[in-house]
Amino acid sequence: MADPIRIVFLGGLGEIGRNCMAVEQEGKILLIDCGLMFPDSDMHGIDLVLPDFTWLREQAHRIVGVVATHGHEDHVGALQYLLRELSFPIYGSAVTLGLARHRIEEAGLLGRTELITVRDGERRRIGPFDVEFIPVTHSVPHAHAIALHTPHGVVLHSGDFKLDLTPVDGRRTDLARIGELASSVGIRLLLADSTNAEEHGHAPSESSVGAVLRQLFAEQRGRRIITASFASHLHRIQQIADAAVANGRVVATLGLSMKKNLRLGLDLGIVNIPESSVVDIDDIGDMPPGKVCVISTGSQGEPMSALGLLARGENKWIKAGEHDTVILSSHAIPGNEGNVNRVIDGLLRAGVEVIHSGVADVHATGHAQADELKTYLSIARPEWYVPIHGEYRHLVANARLGILMGAPRDRVLLCEDGDVLELGDDGLQLTGRVPAGYLYVDGIVGDVGQGVLRDRRVLAEEGVVVVVVTVDVSTGKVLTGPEIITRGWVYAPEAEDLLDEACEAVAAAVERSLASGVRDVEQLEREVRRAAGKFVNERTKRRPMIVPVVMET
Ligand SMILES: [Zn+2]
Ligand SMILES: [Zn+2]
Numbered sequence: 001m002a003d004p005i006r007i008v009f010l011g012g013l014g015e016i017g018r019n020c021m022a023v024e025q026e027g028k029i030l031l032i033d034c035g036l037m038f039p040d041s042d043m044h045g046i047d048l049v050l051p052d053f054t055w056l057r058e059q060a061h062r063i064v065g066v067v068a069t070h071g072h073e074d075h076v077g078a079l080q081y082l083l084r085e086l087s088f089p090i091y092g093s094a095v096t097l098g099l100a101r102h103r104i105e106e107a108g109l110l111g112r113t114e115l116i117t118v119r120d121g122e123r124r125r126i127g128p129f130d131v132e133f134i135p136v137t138h139s140v141p142h143a144h145a146i147a148l149h150t151p152h153g154v155v156l157h158s159g160d161f162k163l164d165l166t167p168v169d170g171r172r173t174d175l176a177r178i179g180e181l182a183s184s185v186g187i188r189l190l191l192a193d194s195t196n197a198e199e200h201g202h203a204p205s206e207s208s209v210g211a212v213l214r215q216l217f218a219e220q221r222g223r224r225i226i227t228a229s230f231a232s233h234l235h236r237i238q239q240i241a242d243a244a245v246a247n248g249r250v251v252a253t254l255g256l257s258m259k260k261n262l263r264l265g266l267d268l269g270i271v272n273i274p275e276s277s278v279v280d281i282d283d284i285g286d287m288p289p290g291k292v293c294v295i296s297t298g299s300q301g302e303p304m305s306a307l308g309l310l311a312r313g314e315n316k317w318i319k320a321g322e323h324d325t326v327i328l329s330s331h332a333i334p335g336n337e338g339n340v341n342r343v344i345d346g347l348l349r350a351g352v353e354v355i356h357s358g359v360a361d362v363h364a365t366g367h368a369q370a371d372e373l374k375t376y377l378s379i380a381r382p383e384w385y386v387p388i389h390g391e392y393r394h395l396v397a398n399a400r401l402g403i404l405m406g407a408p409r410d411r412v413l414l415c416e417d418g419d420v421l422e423l424g425d426d427g428l429q430l431t432g433r434v435p436a437g438y439l440y441v442d443g444i445v446g447d448v449g450q451g452v453l454r455d456r457r458v459l460a461e462e463g464v465v466v467v468v469v470t471v472d473v474s475t476g477k478v479l480t481g482p483e484i485i486t487r488g489w490v491y492a493p494e495a496e497d498l499l500d501e502a503c504e505a506v507a508a509a510v511e512r513s514l515a516s517g518v519r520d521v522e523q524l525e526r527e528v529r530r531a532a533g534k535f536v537n538e539r540t541k542r543r544p545m546i547v548p549v550v551m552e553t
Contacts, residue, residue: 139366
């Protein structure tokens with residue numbers, strides 16, 4: 001009887017992003033994806049959020065590799081951070097590795113990281129793991145589902161996928177192979193993408209976007225067209241380029257990642273644009289607007305992106321105006337709506353015509369909607385079902401689909417980050433927890449920590465009050481102060497009386513403590529904080545950060 005397989009969820013179950021899962025078999029660990037998450041607006045100053053690496057660090061010697069399902073940042077973007085501490089090979093398609101490579105290279109880790117390219121349908125051993133790479137369609141080319149052939153049956157990880165019957169490259173999600181696994185050995189456990197589980201019906205095909213783009217390009221004759229989409233969405237870029245070339249335009253990229261990724265797509269033969277139709281952004285200046293199509297980054301309204309700068313009139317290469325049409329071939333990720341709206345407003349003010357997914361079908365999602373998940377479930381017929389990849393509501397919606405498609409209620413498990421599952425002869429059960437909190441990145445510092453973030457939130461929302469007092473510990477007298485310095489609490493000129501009163505309240509508290517024999521600086525600081533906090537709260541109903549500074553002579 002083989003030991004059970006353990007599955008450890010390190011991220012992506014309870015949020016969109018930082019997808020990361022570990023599978024343990026015969027004492028070895030295989031990671032599936034290691035992604036990042038973009039911060040919420042209340043995570044002040046945070047650049048990125050990563051999975052908690054605590055558990056992985058402890059298991060370092062047992063990790064045999066990471067399998068990357070596809071090249072999106074929420075699946076490979078945390079690798080460059082984990083690879084600073086640990087070393088293991090990365091397996092994935094040429095596109096997946098090409099996209100992951102950029103970041104790893106930037107971090108200077110390429111020299112000691114082995115990238116191993118796999119082909120569609122390939123089955124290979126990684127340590128004790130028997131791993132099969134099943135093609136799936138998604139919003140980045142050459143994505144994979146992962147089938148692990150374990151002593152306890154097949155564990156199928158759907159990856160991010162959709163069931164597009166007419167994808168741009170004709171490479172469909174391999175339902176035939178999944179059906180074959182289901183009817184031969186059976187699928188013991190299915191872990192499936194929940195992102196769009198709440199959306200009813202079927203996602204539109206990516207090729208439908210191409211038809212809309214061709215139509216729009218024909219209508220915009222004589223005007224310069226600037227499009228924005230995810231730089232990794234090579235099929236979208238292909239369709240934009242096709243529409244451009246068909247209408248006698250040349251294409252130029254704007255934004256570093258767009259340039260790099262187009263180069264990657266052309267090199268791998270995934271993107272095909274006639275050589276004569278690709279020009280450098282430096283060379284479009286003199287061309288008639290109607291002969292140009294610019295493919296830009298910044299579809300999420302990122303303020304420092306090419307499009308973000310363009311909307312503020314700060315782009316080095318292009319000044320947008322009345323001769324321009326901007327097509328946002330994208331959809332705002334939750335949390336980015338505000339930024340996208342600001343970009344649209346900025347462009348409209350400059351006289352630009354803006355076309356976005358709200359007014360034309362210029363975007364199609366890359367994630368399966370409810371009907372696609374139902375189809376997938378009816379083919380895979382898993383013995384156990386665990387929704388992954390999504391906020392809790394998406395996981396719940398996906399679990400319901402599992403039950404709707406005939407899975408017994410007790411065989412559909414709702415898991416969250418940190419949960420540990422064991423799959424053995426007795427079935428699947430939740431057996432433990434590992435740390436799986438957010439790891440905050442600000443600049444190059446790894447862990448900012450929950451405490452720092454809490455402080456920043458208080459500072460941003462309530463401001464800070466610094467109280468400085470100097471005491472003579474030998475005599476037990478206040479020498480100078482209390483002096484109060486504030487930022488973001490009250491408008492100082494109007495608050496002079498208030499500050500004077502606060503000083504008096506603090507002085508009284510400090511003198512009381514000194515009189516009762518207190519000489520310990522930390523204890524005095526606690527007294528200062530309490531007195532100042534009480535006064536501030538009573539008089540202003542606010543709770544700024546109180547920073548007491550007691551100096552002794
Ligand atoms: Zn994805
Ligand atoms: Zn994803």
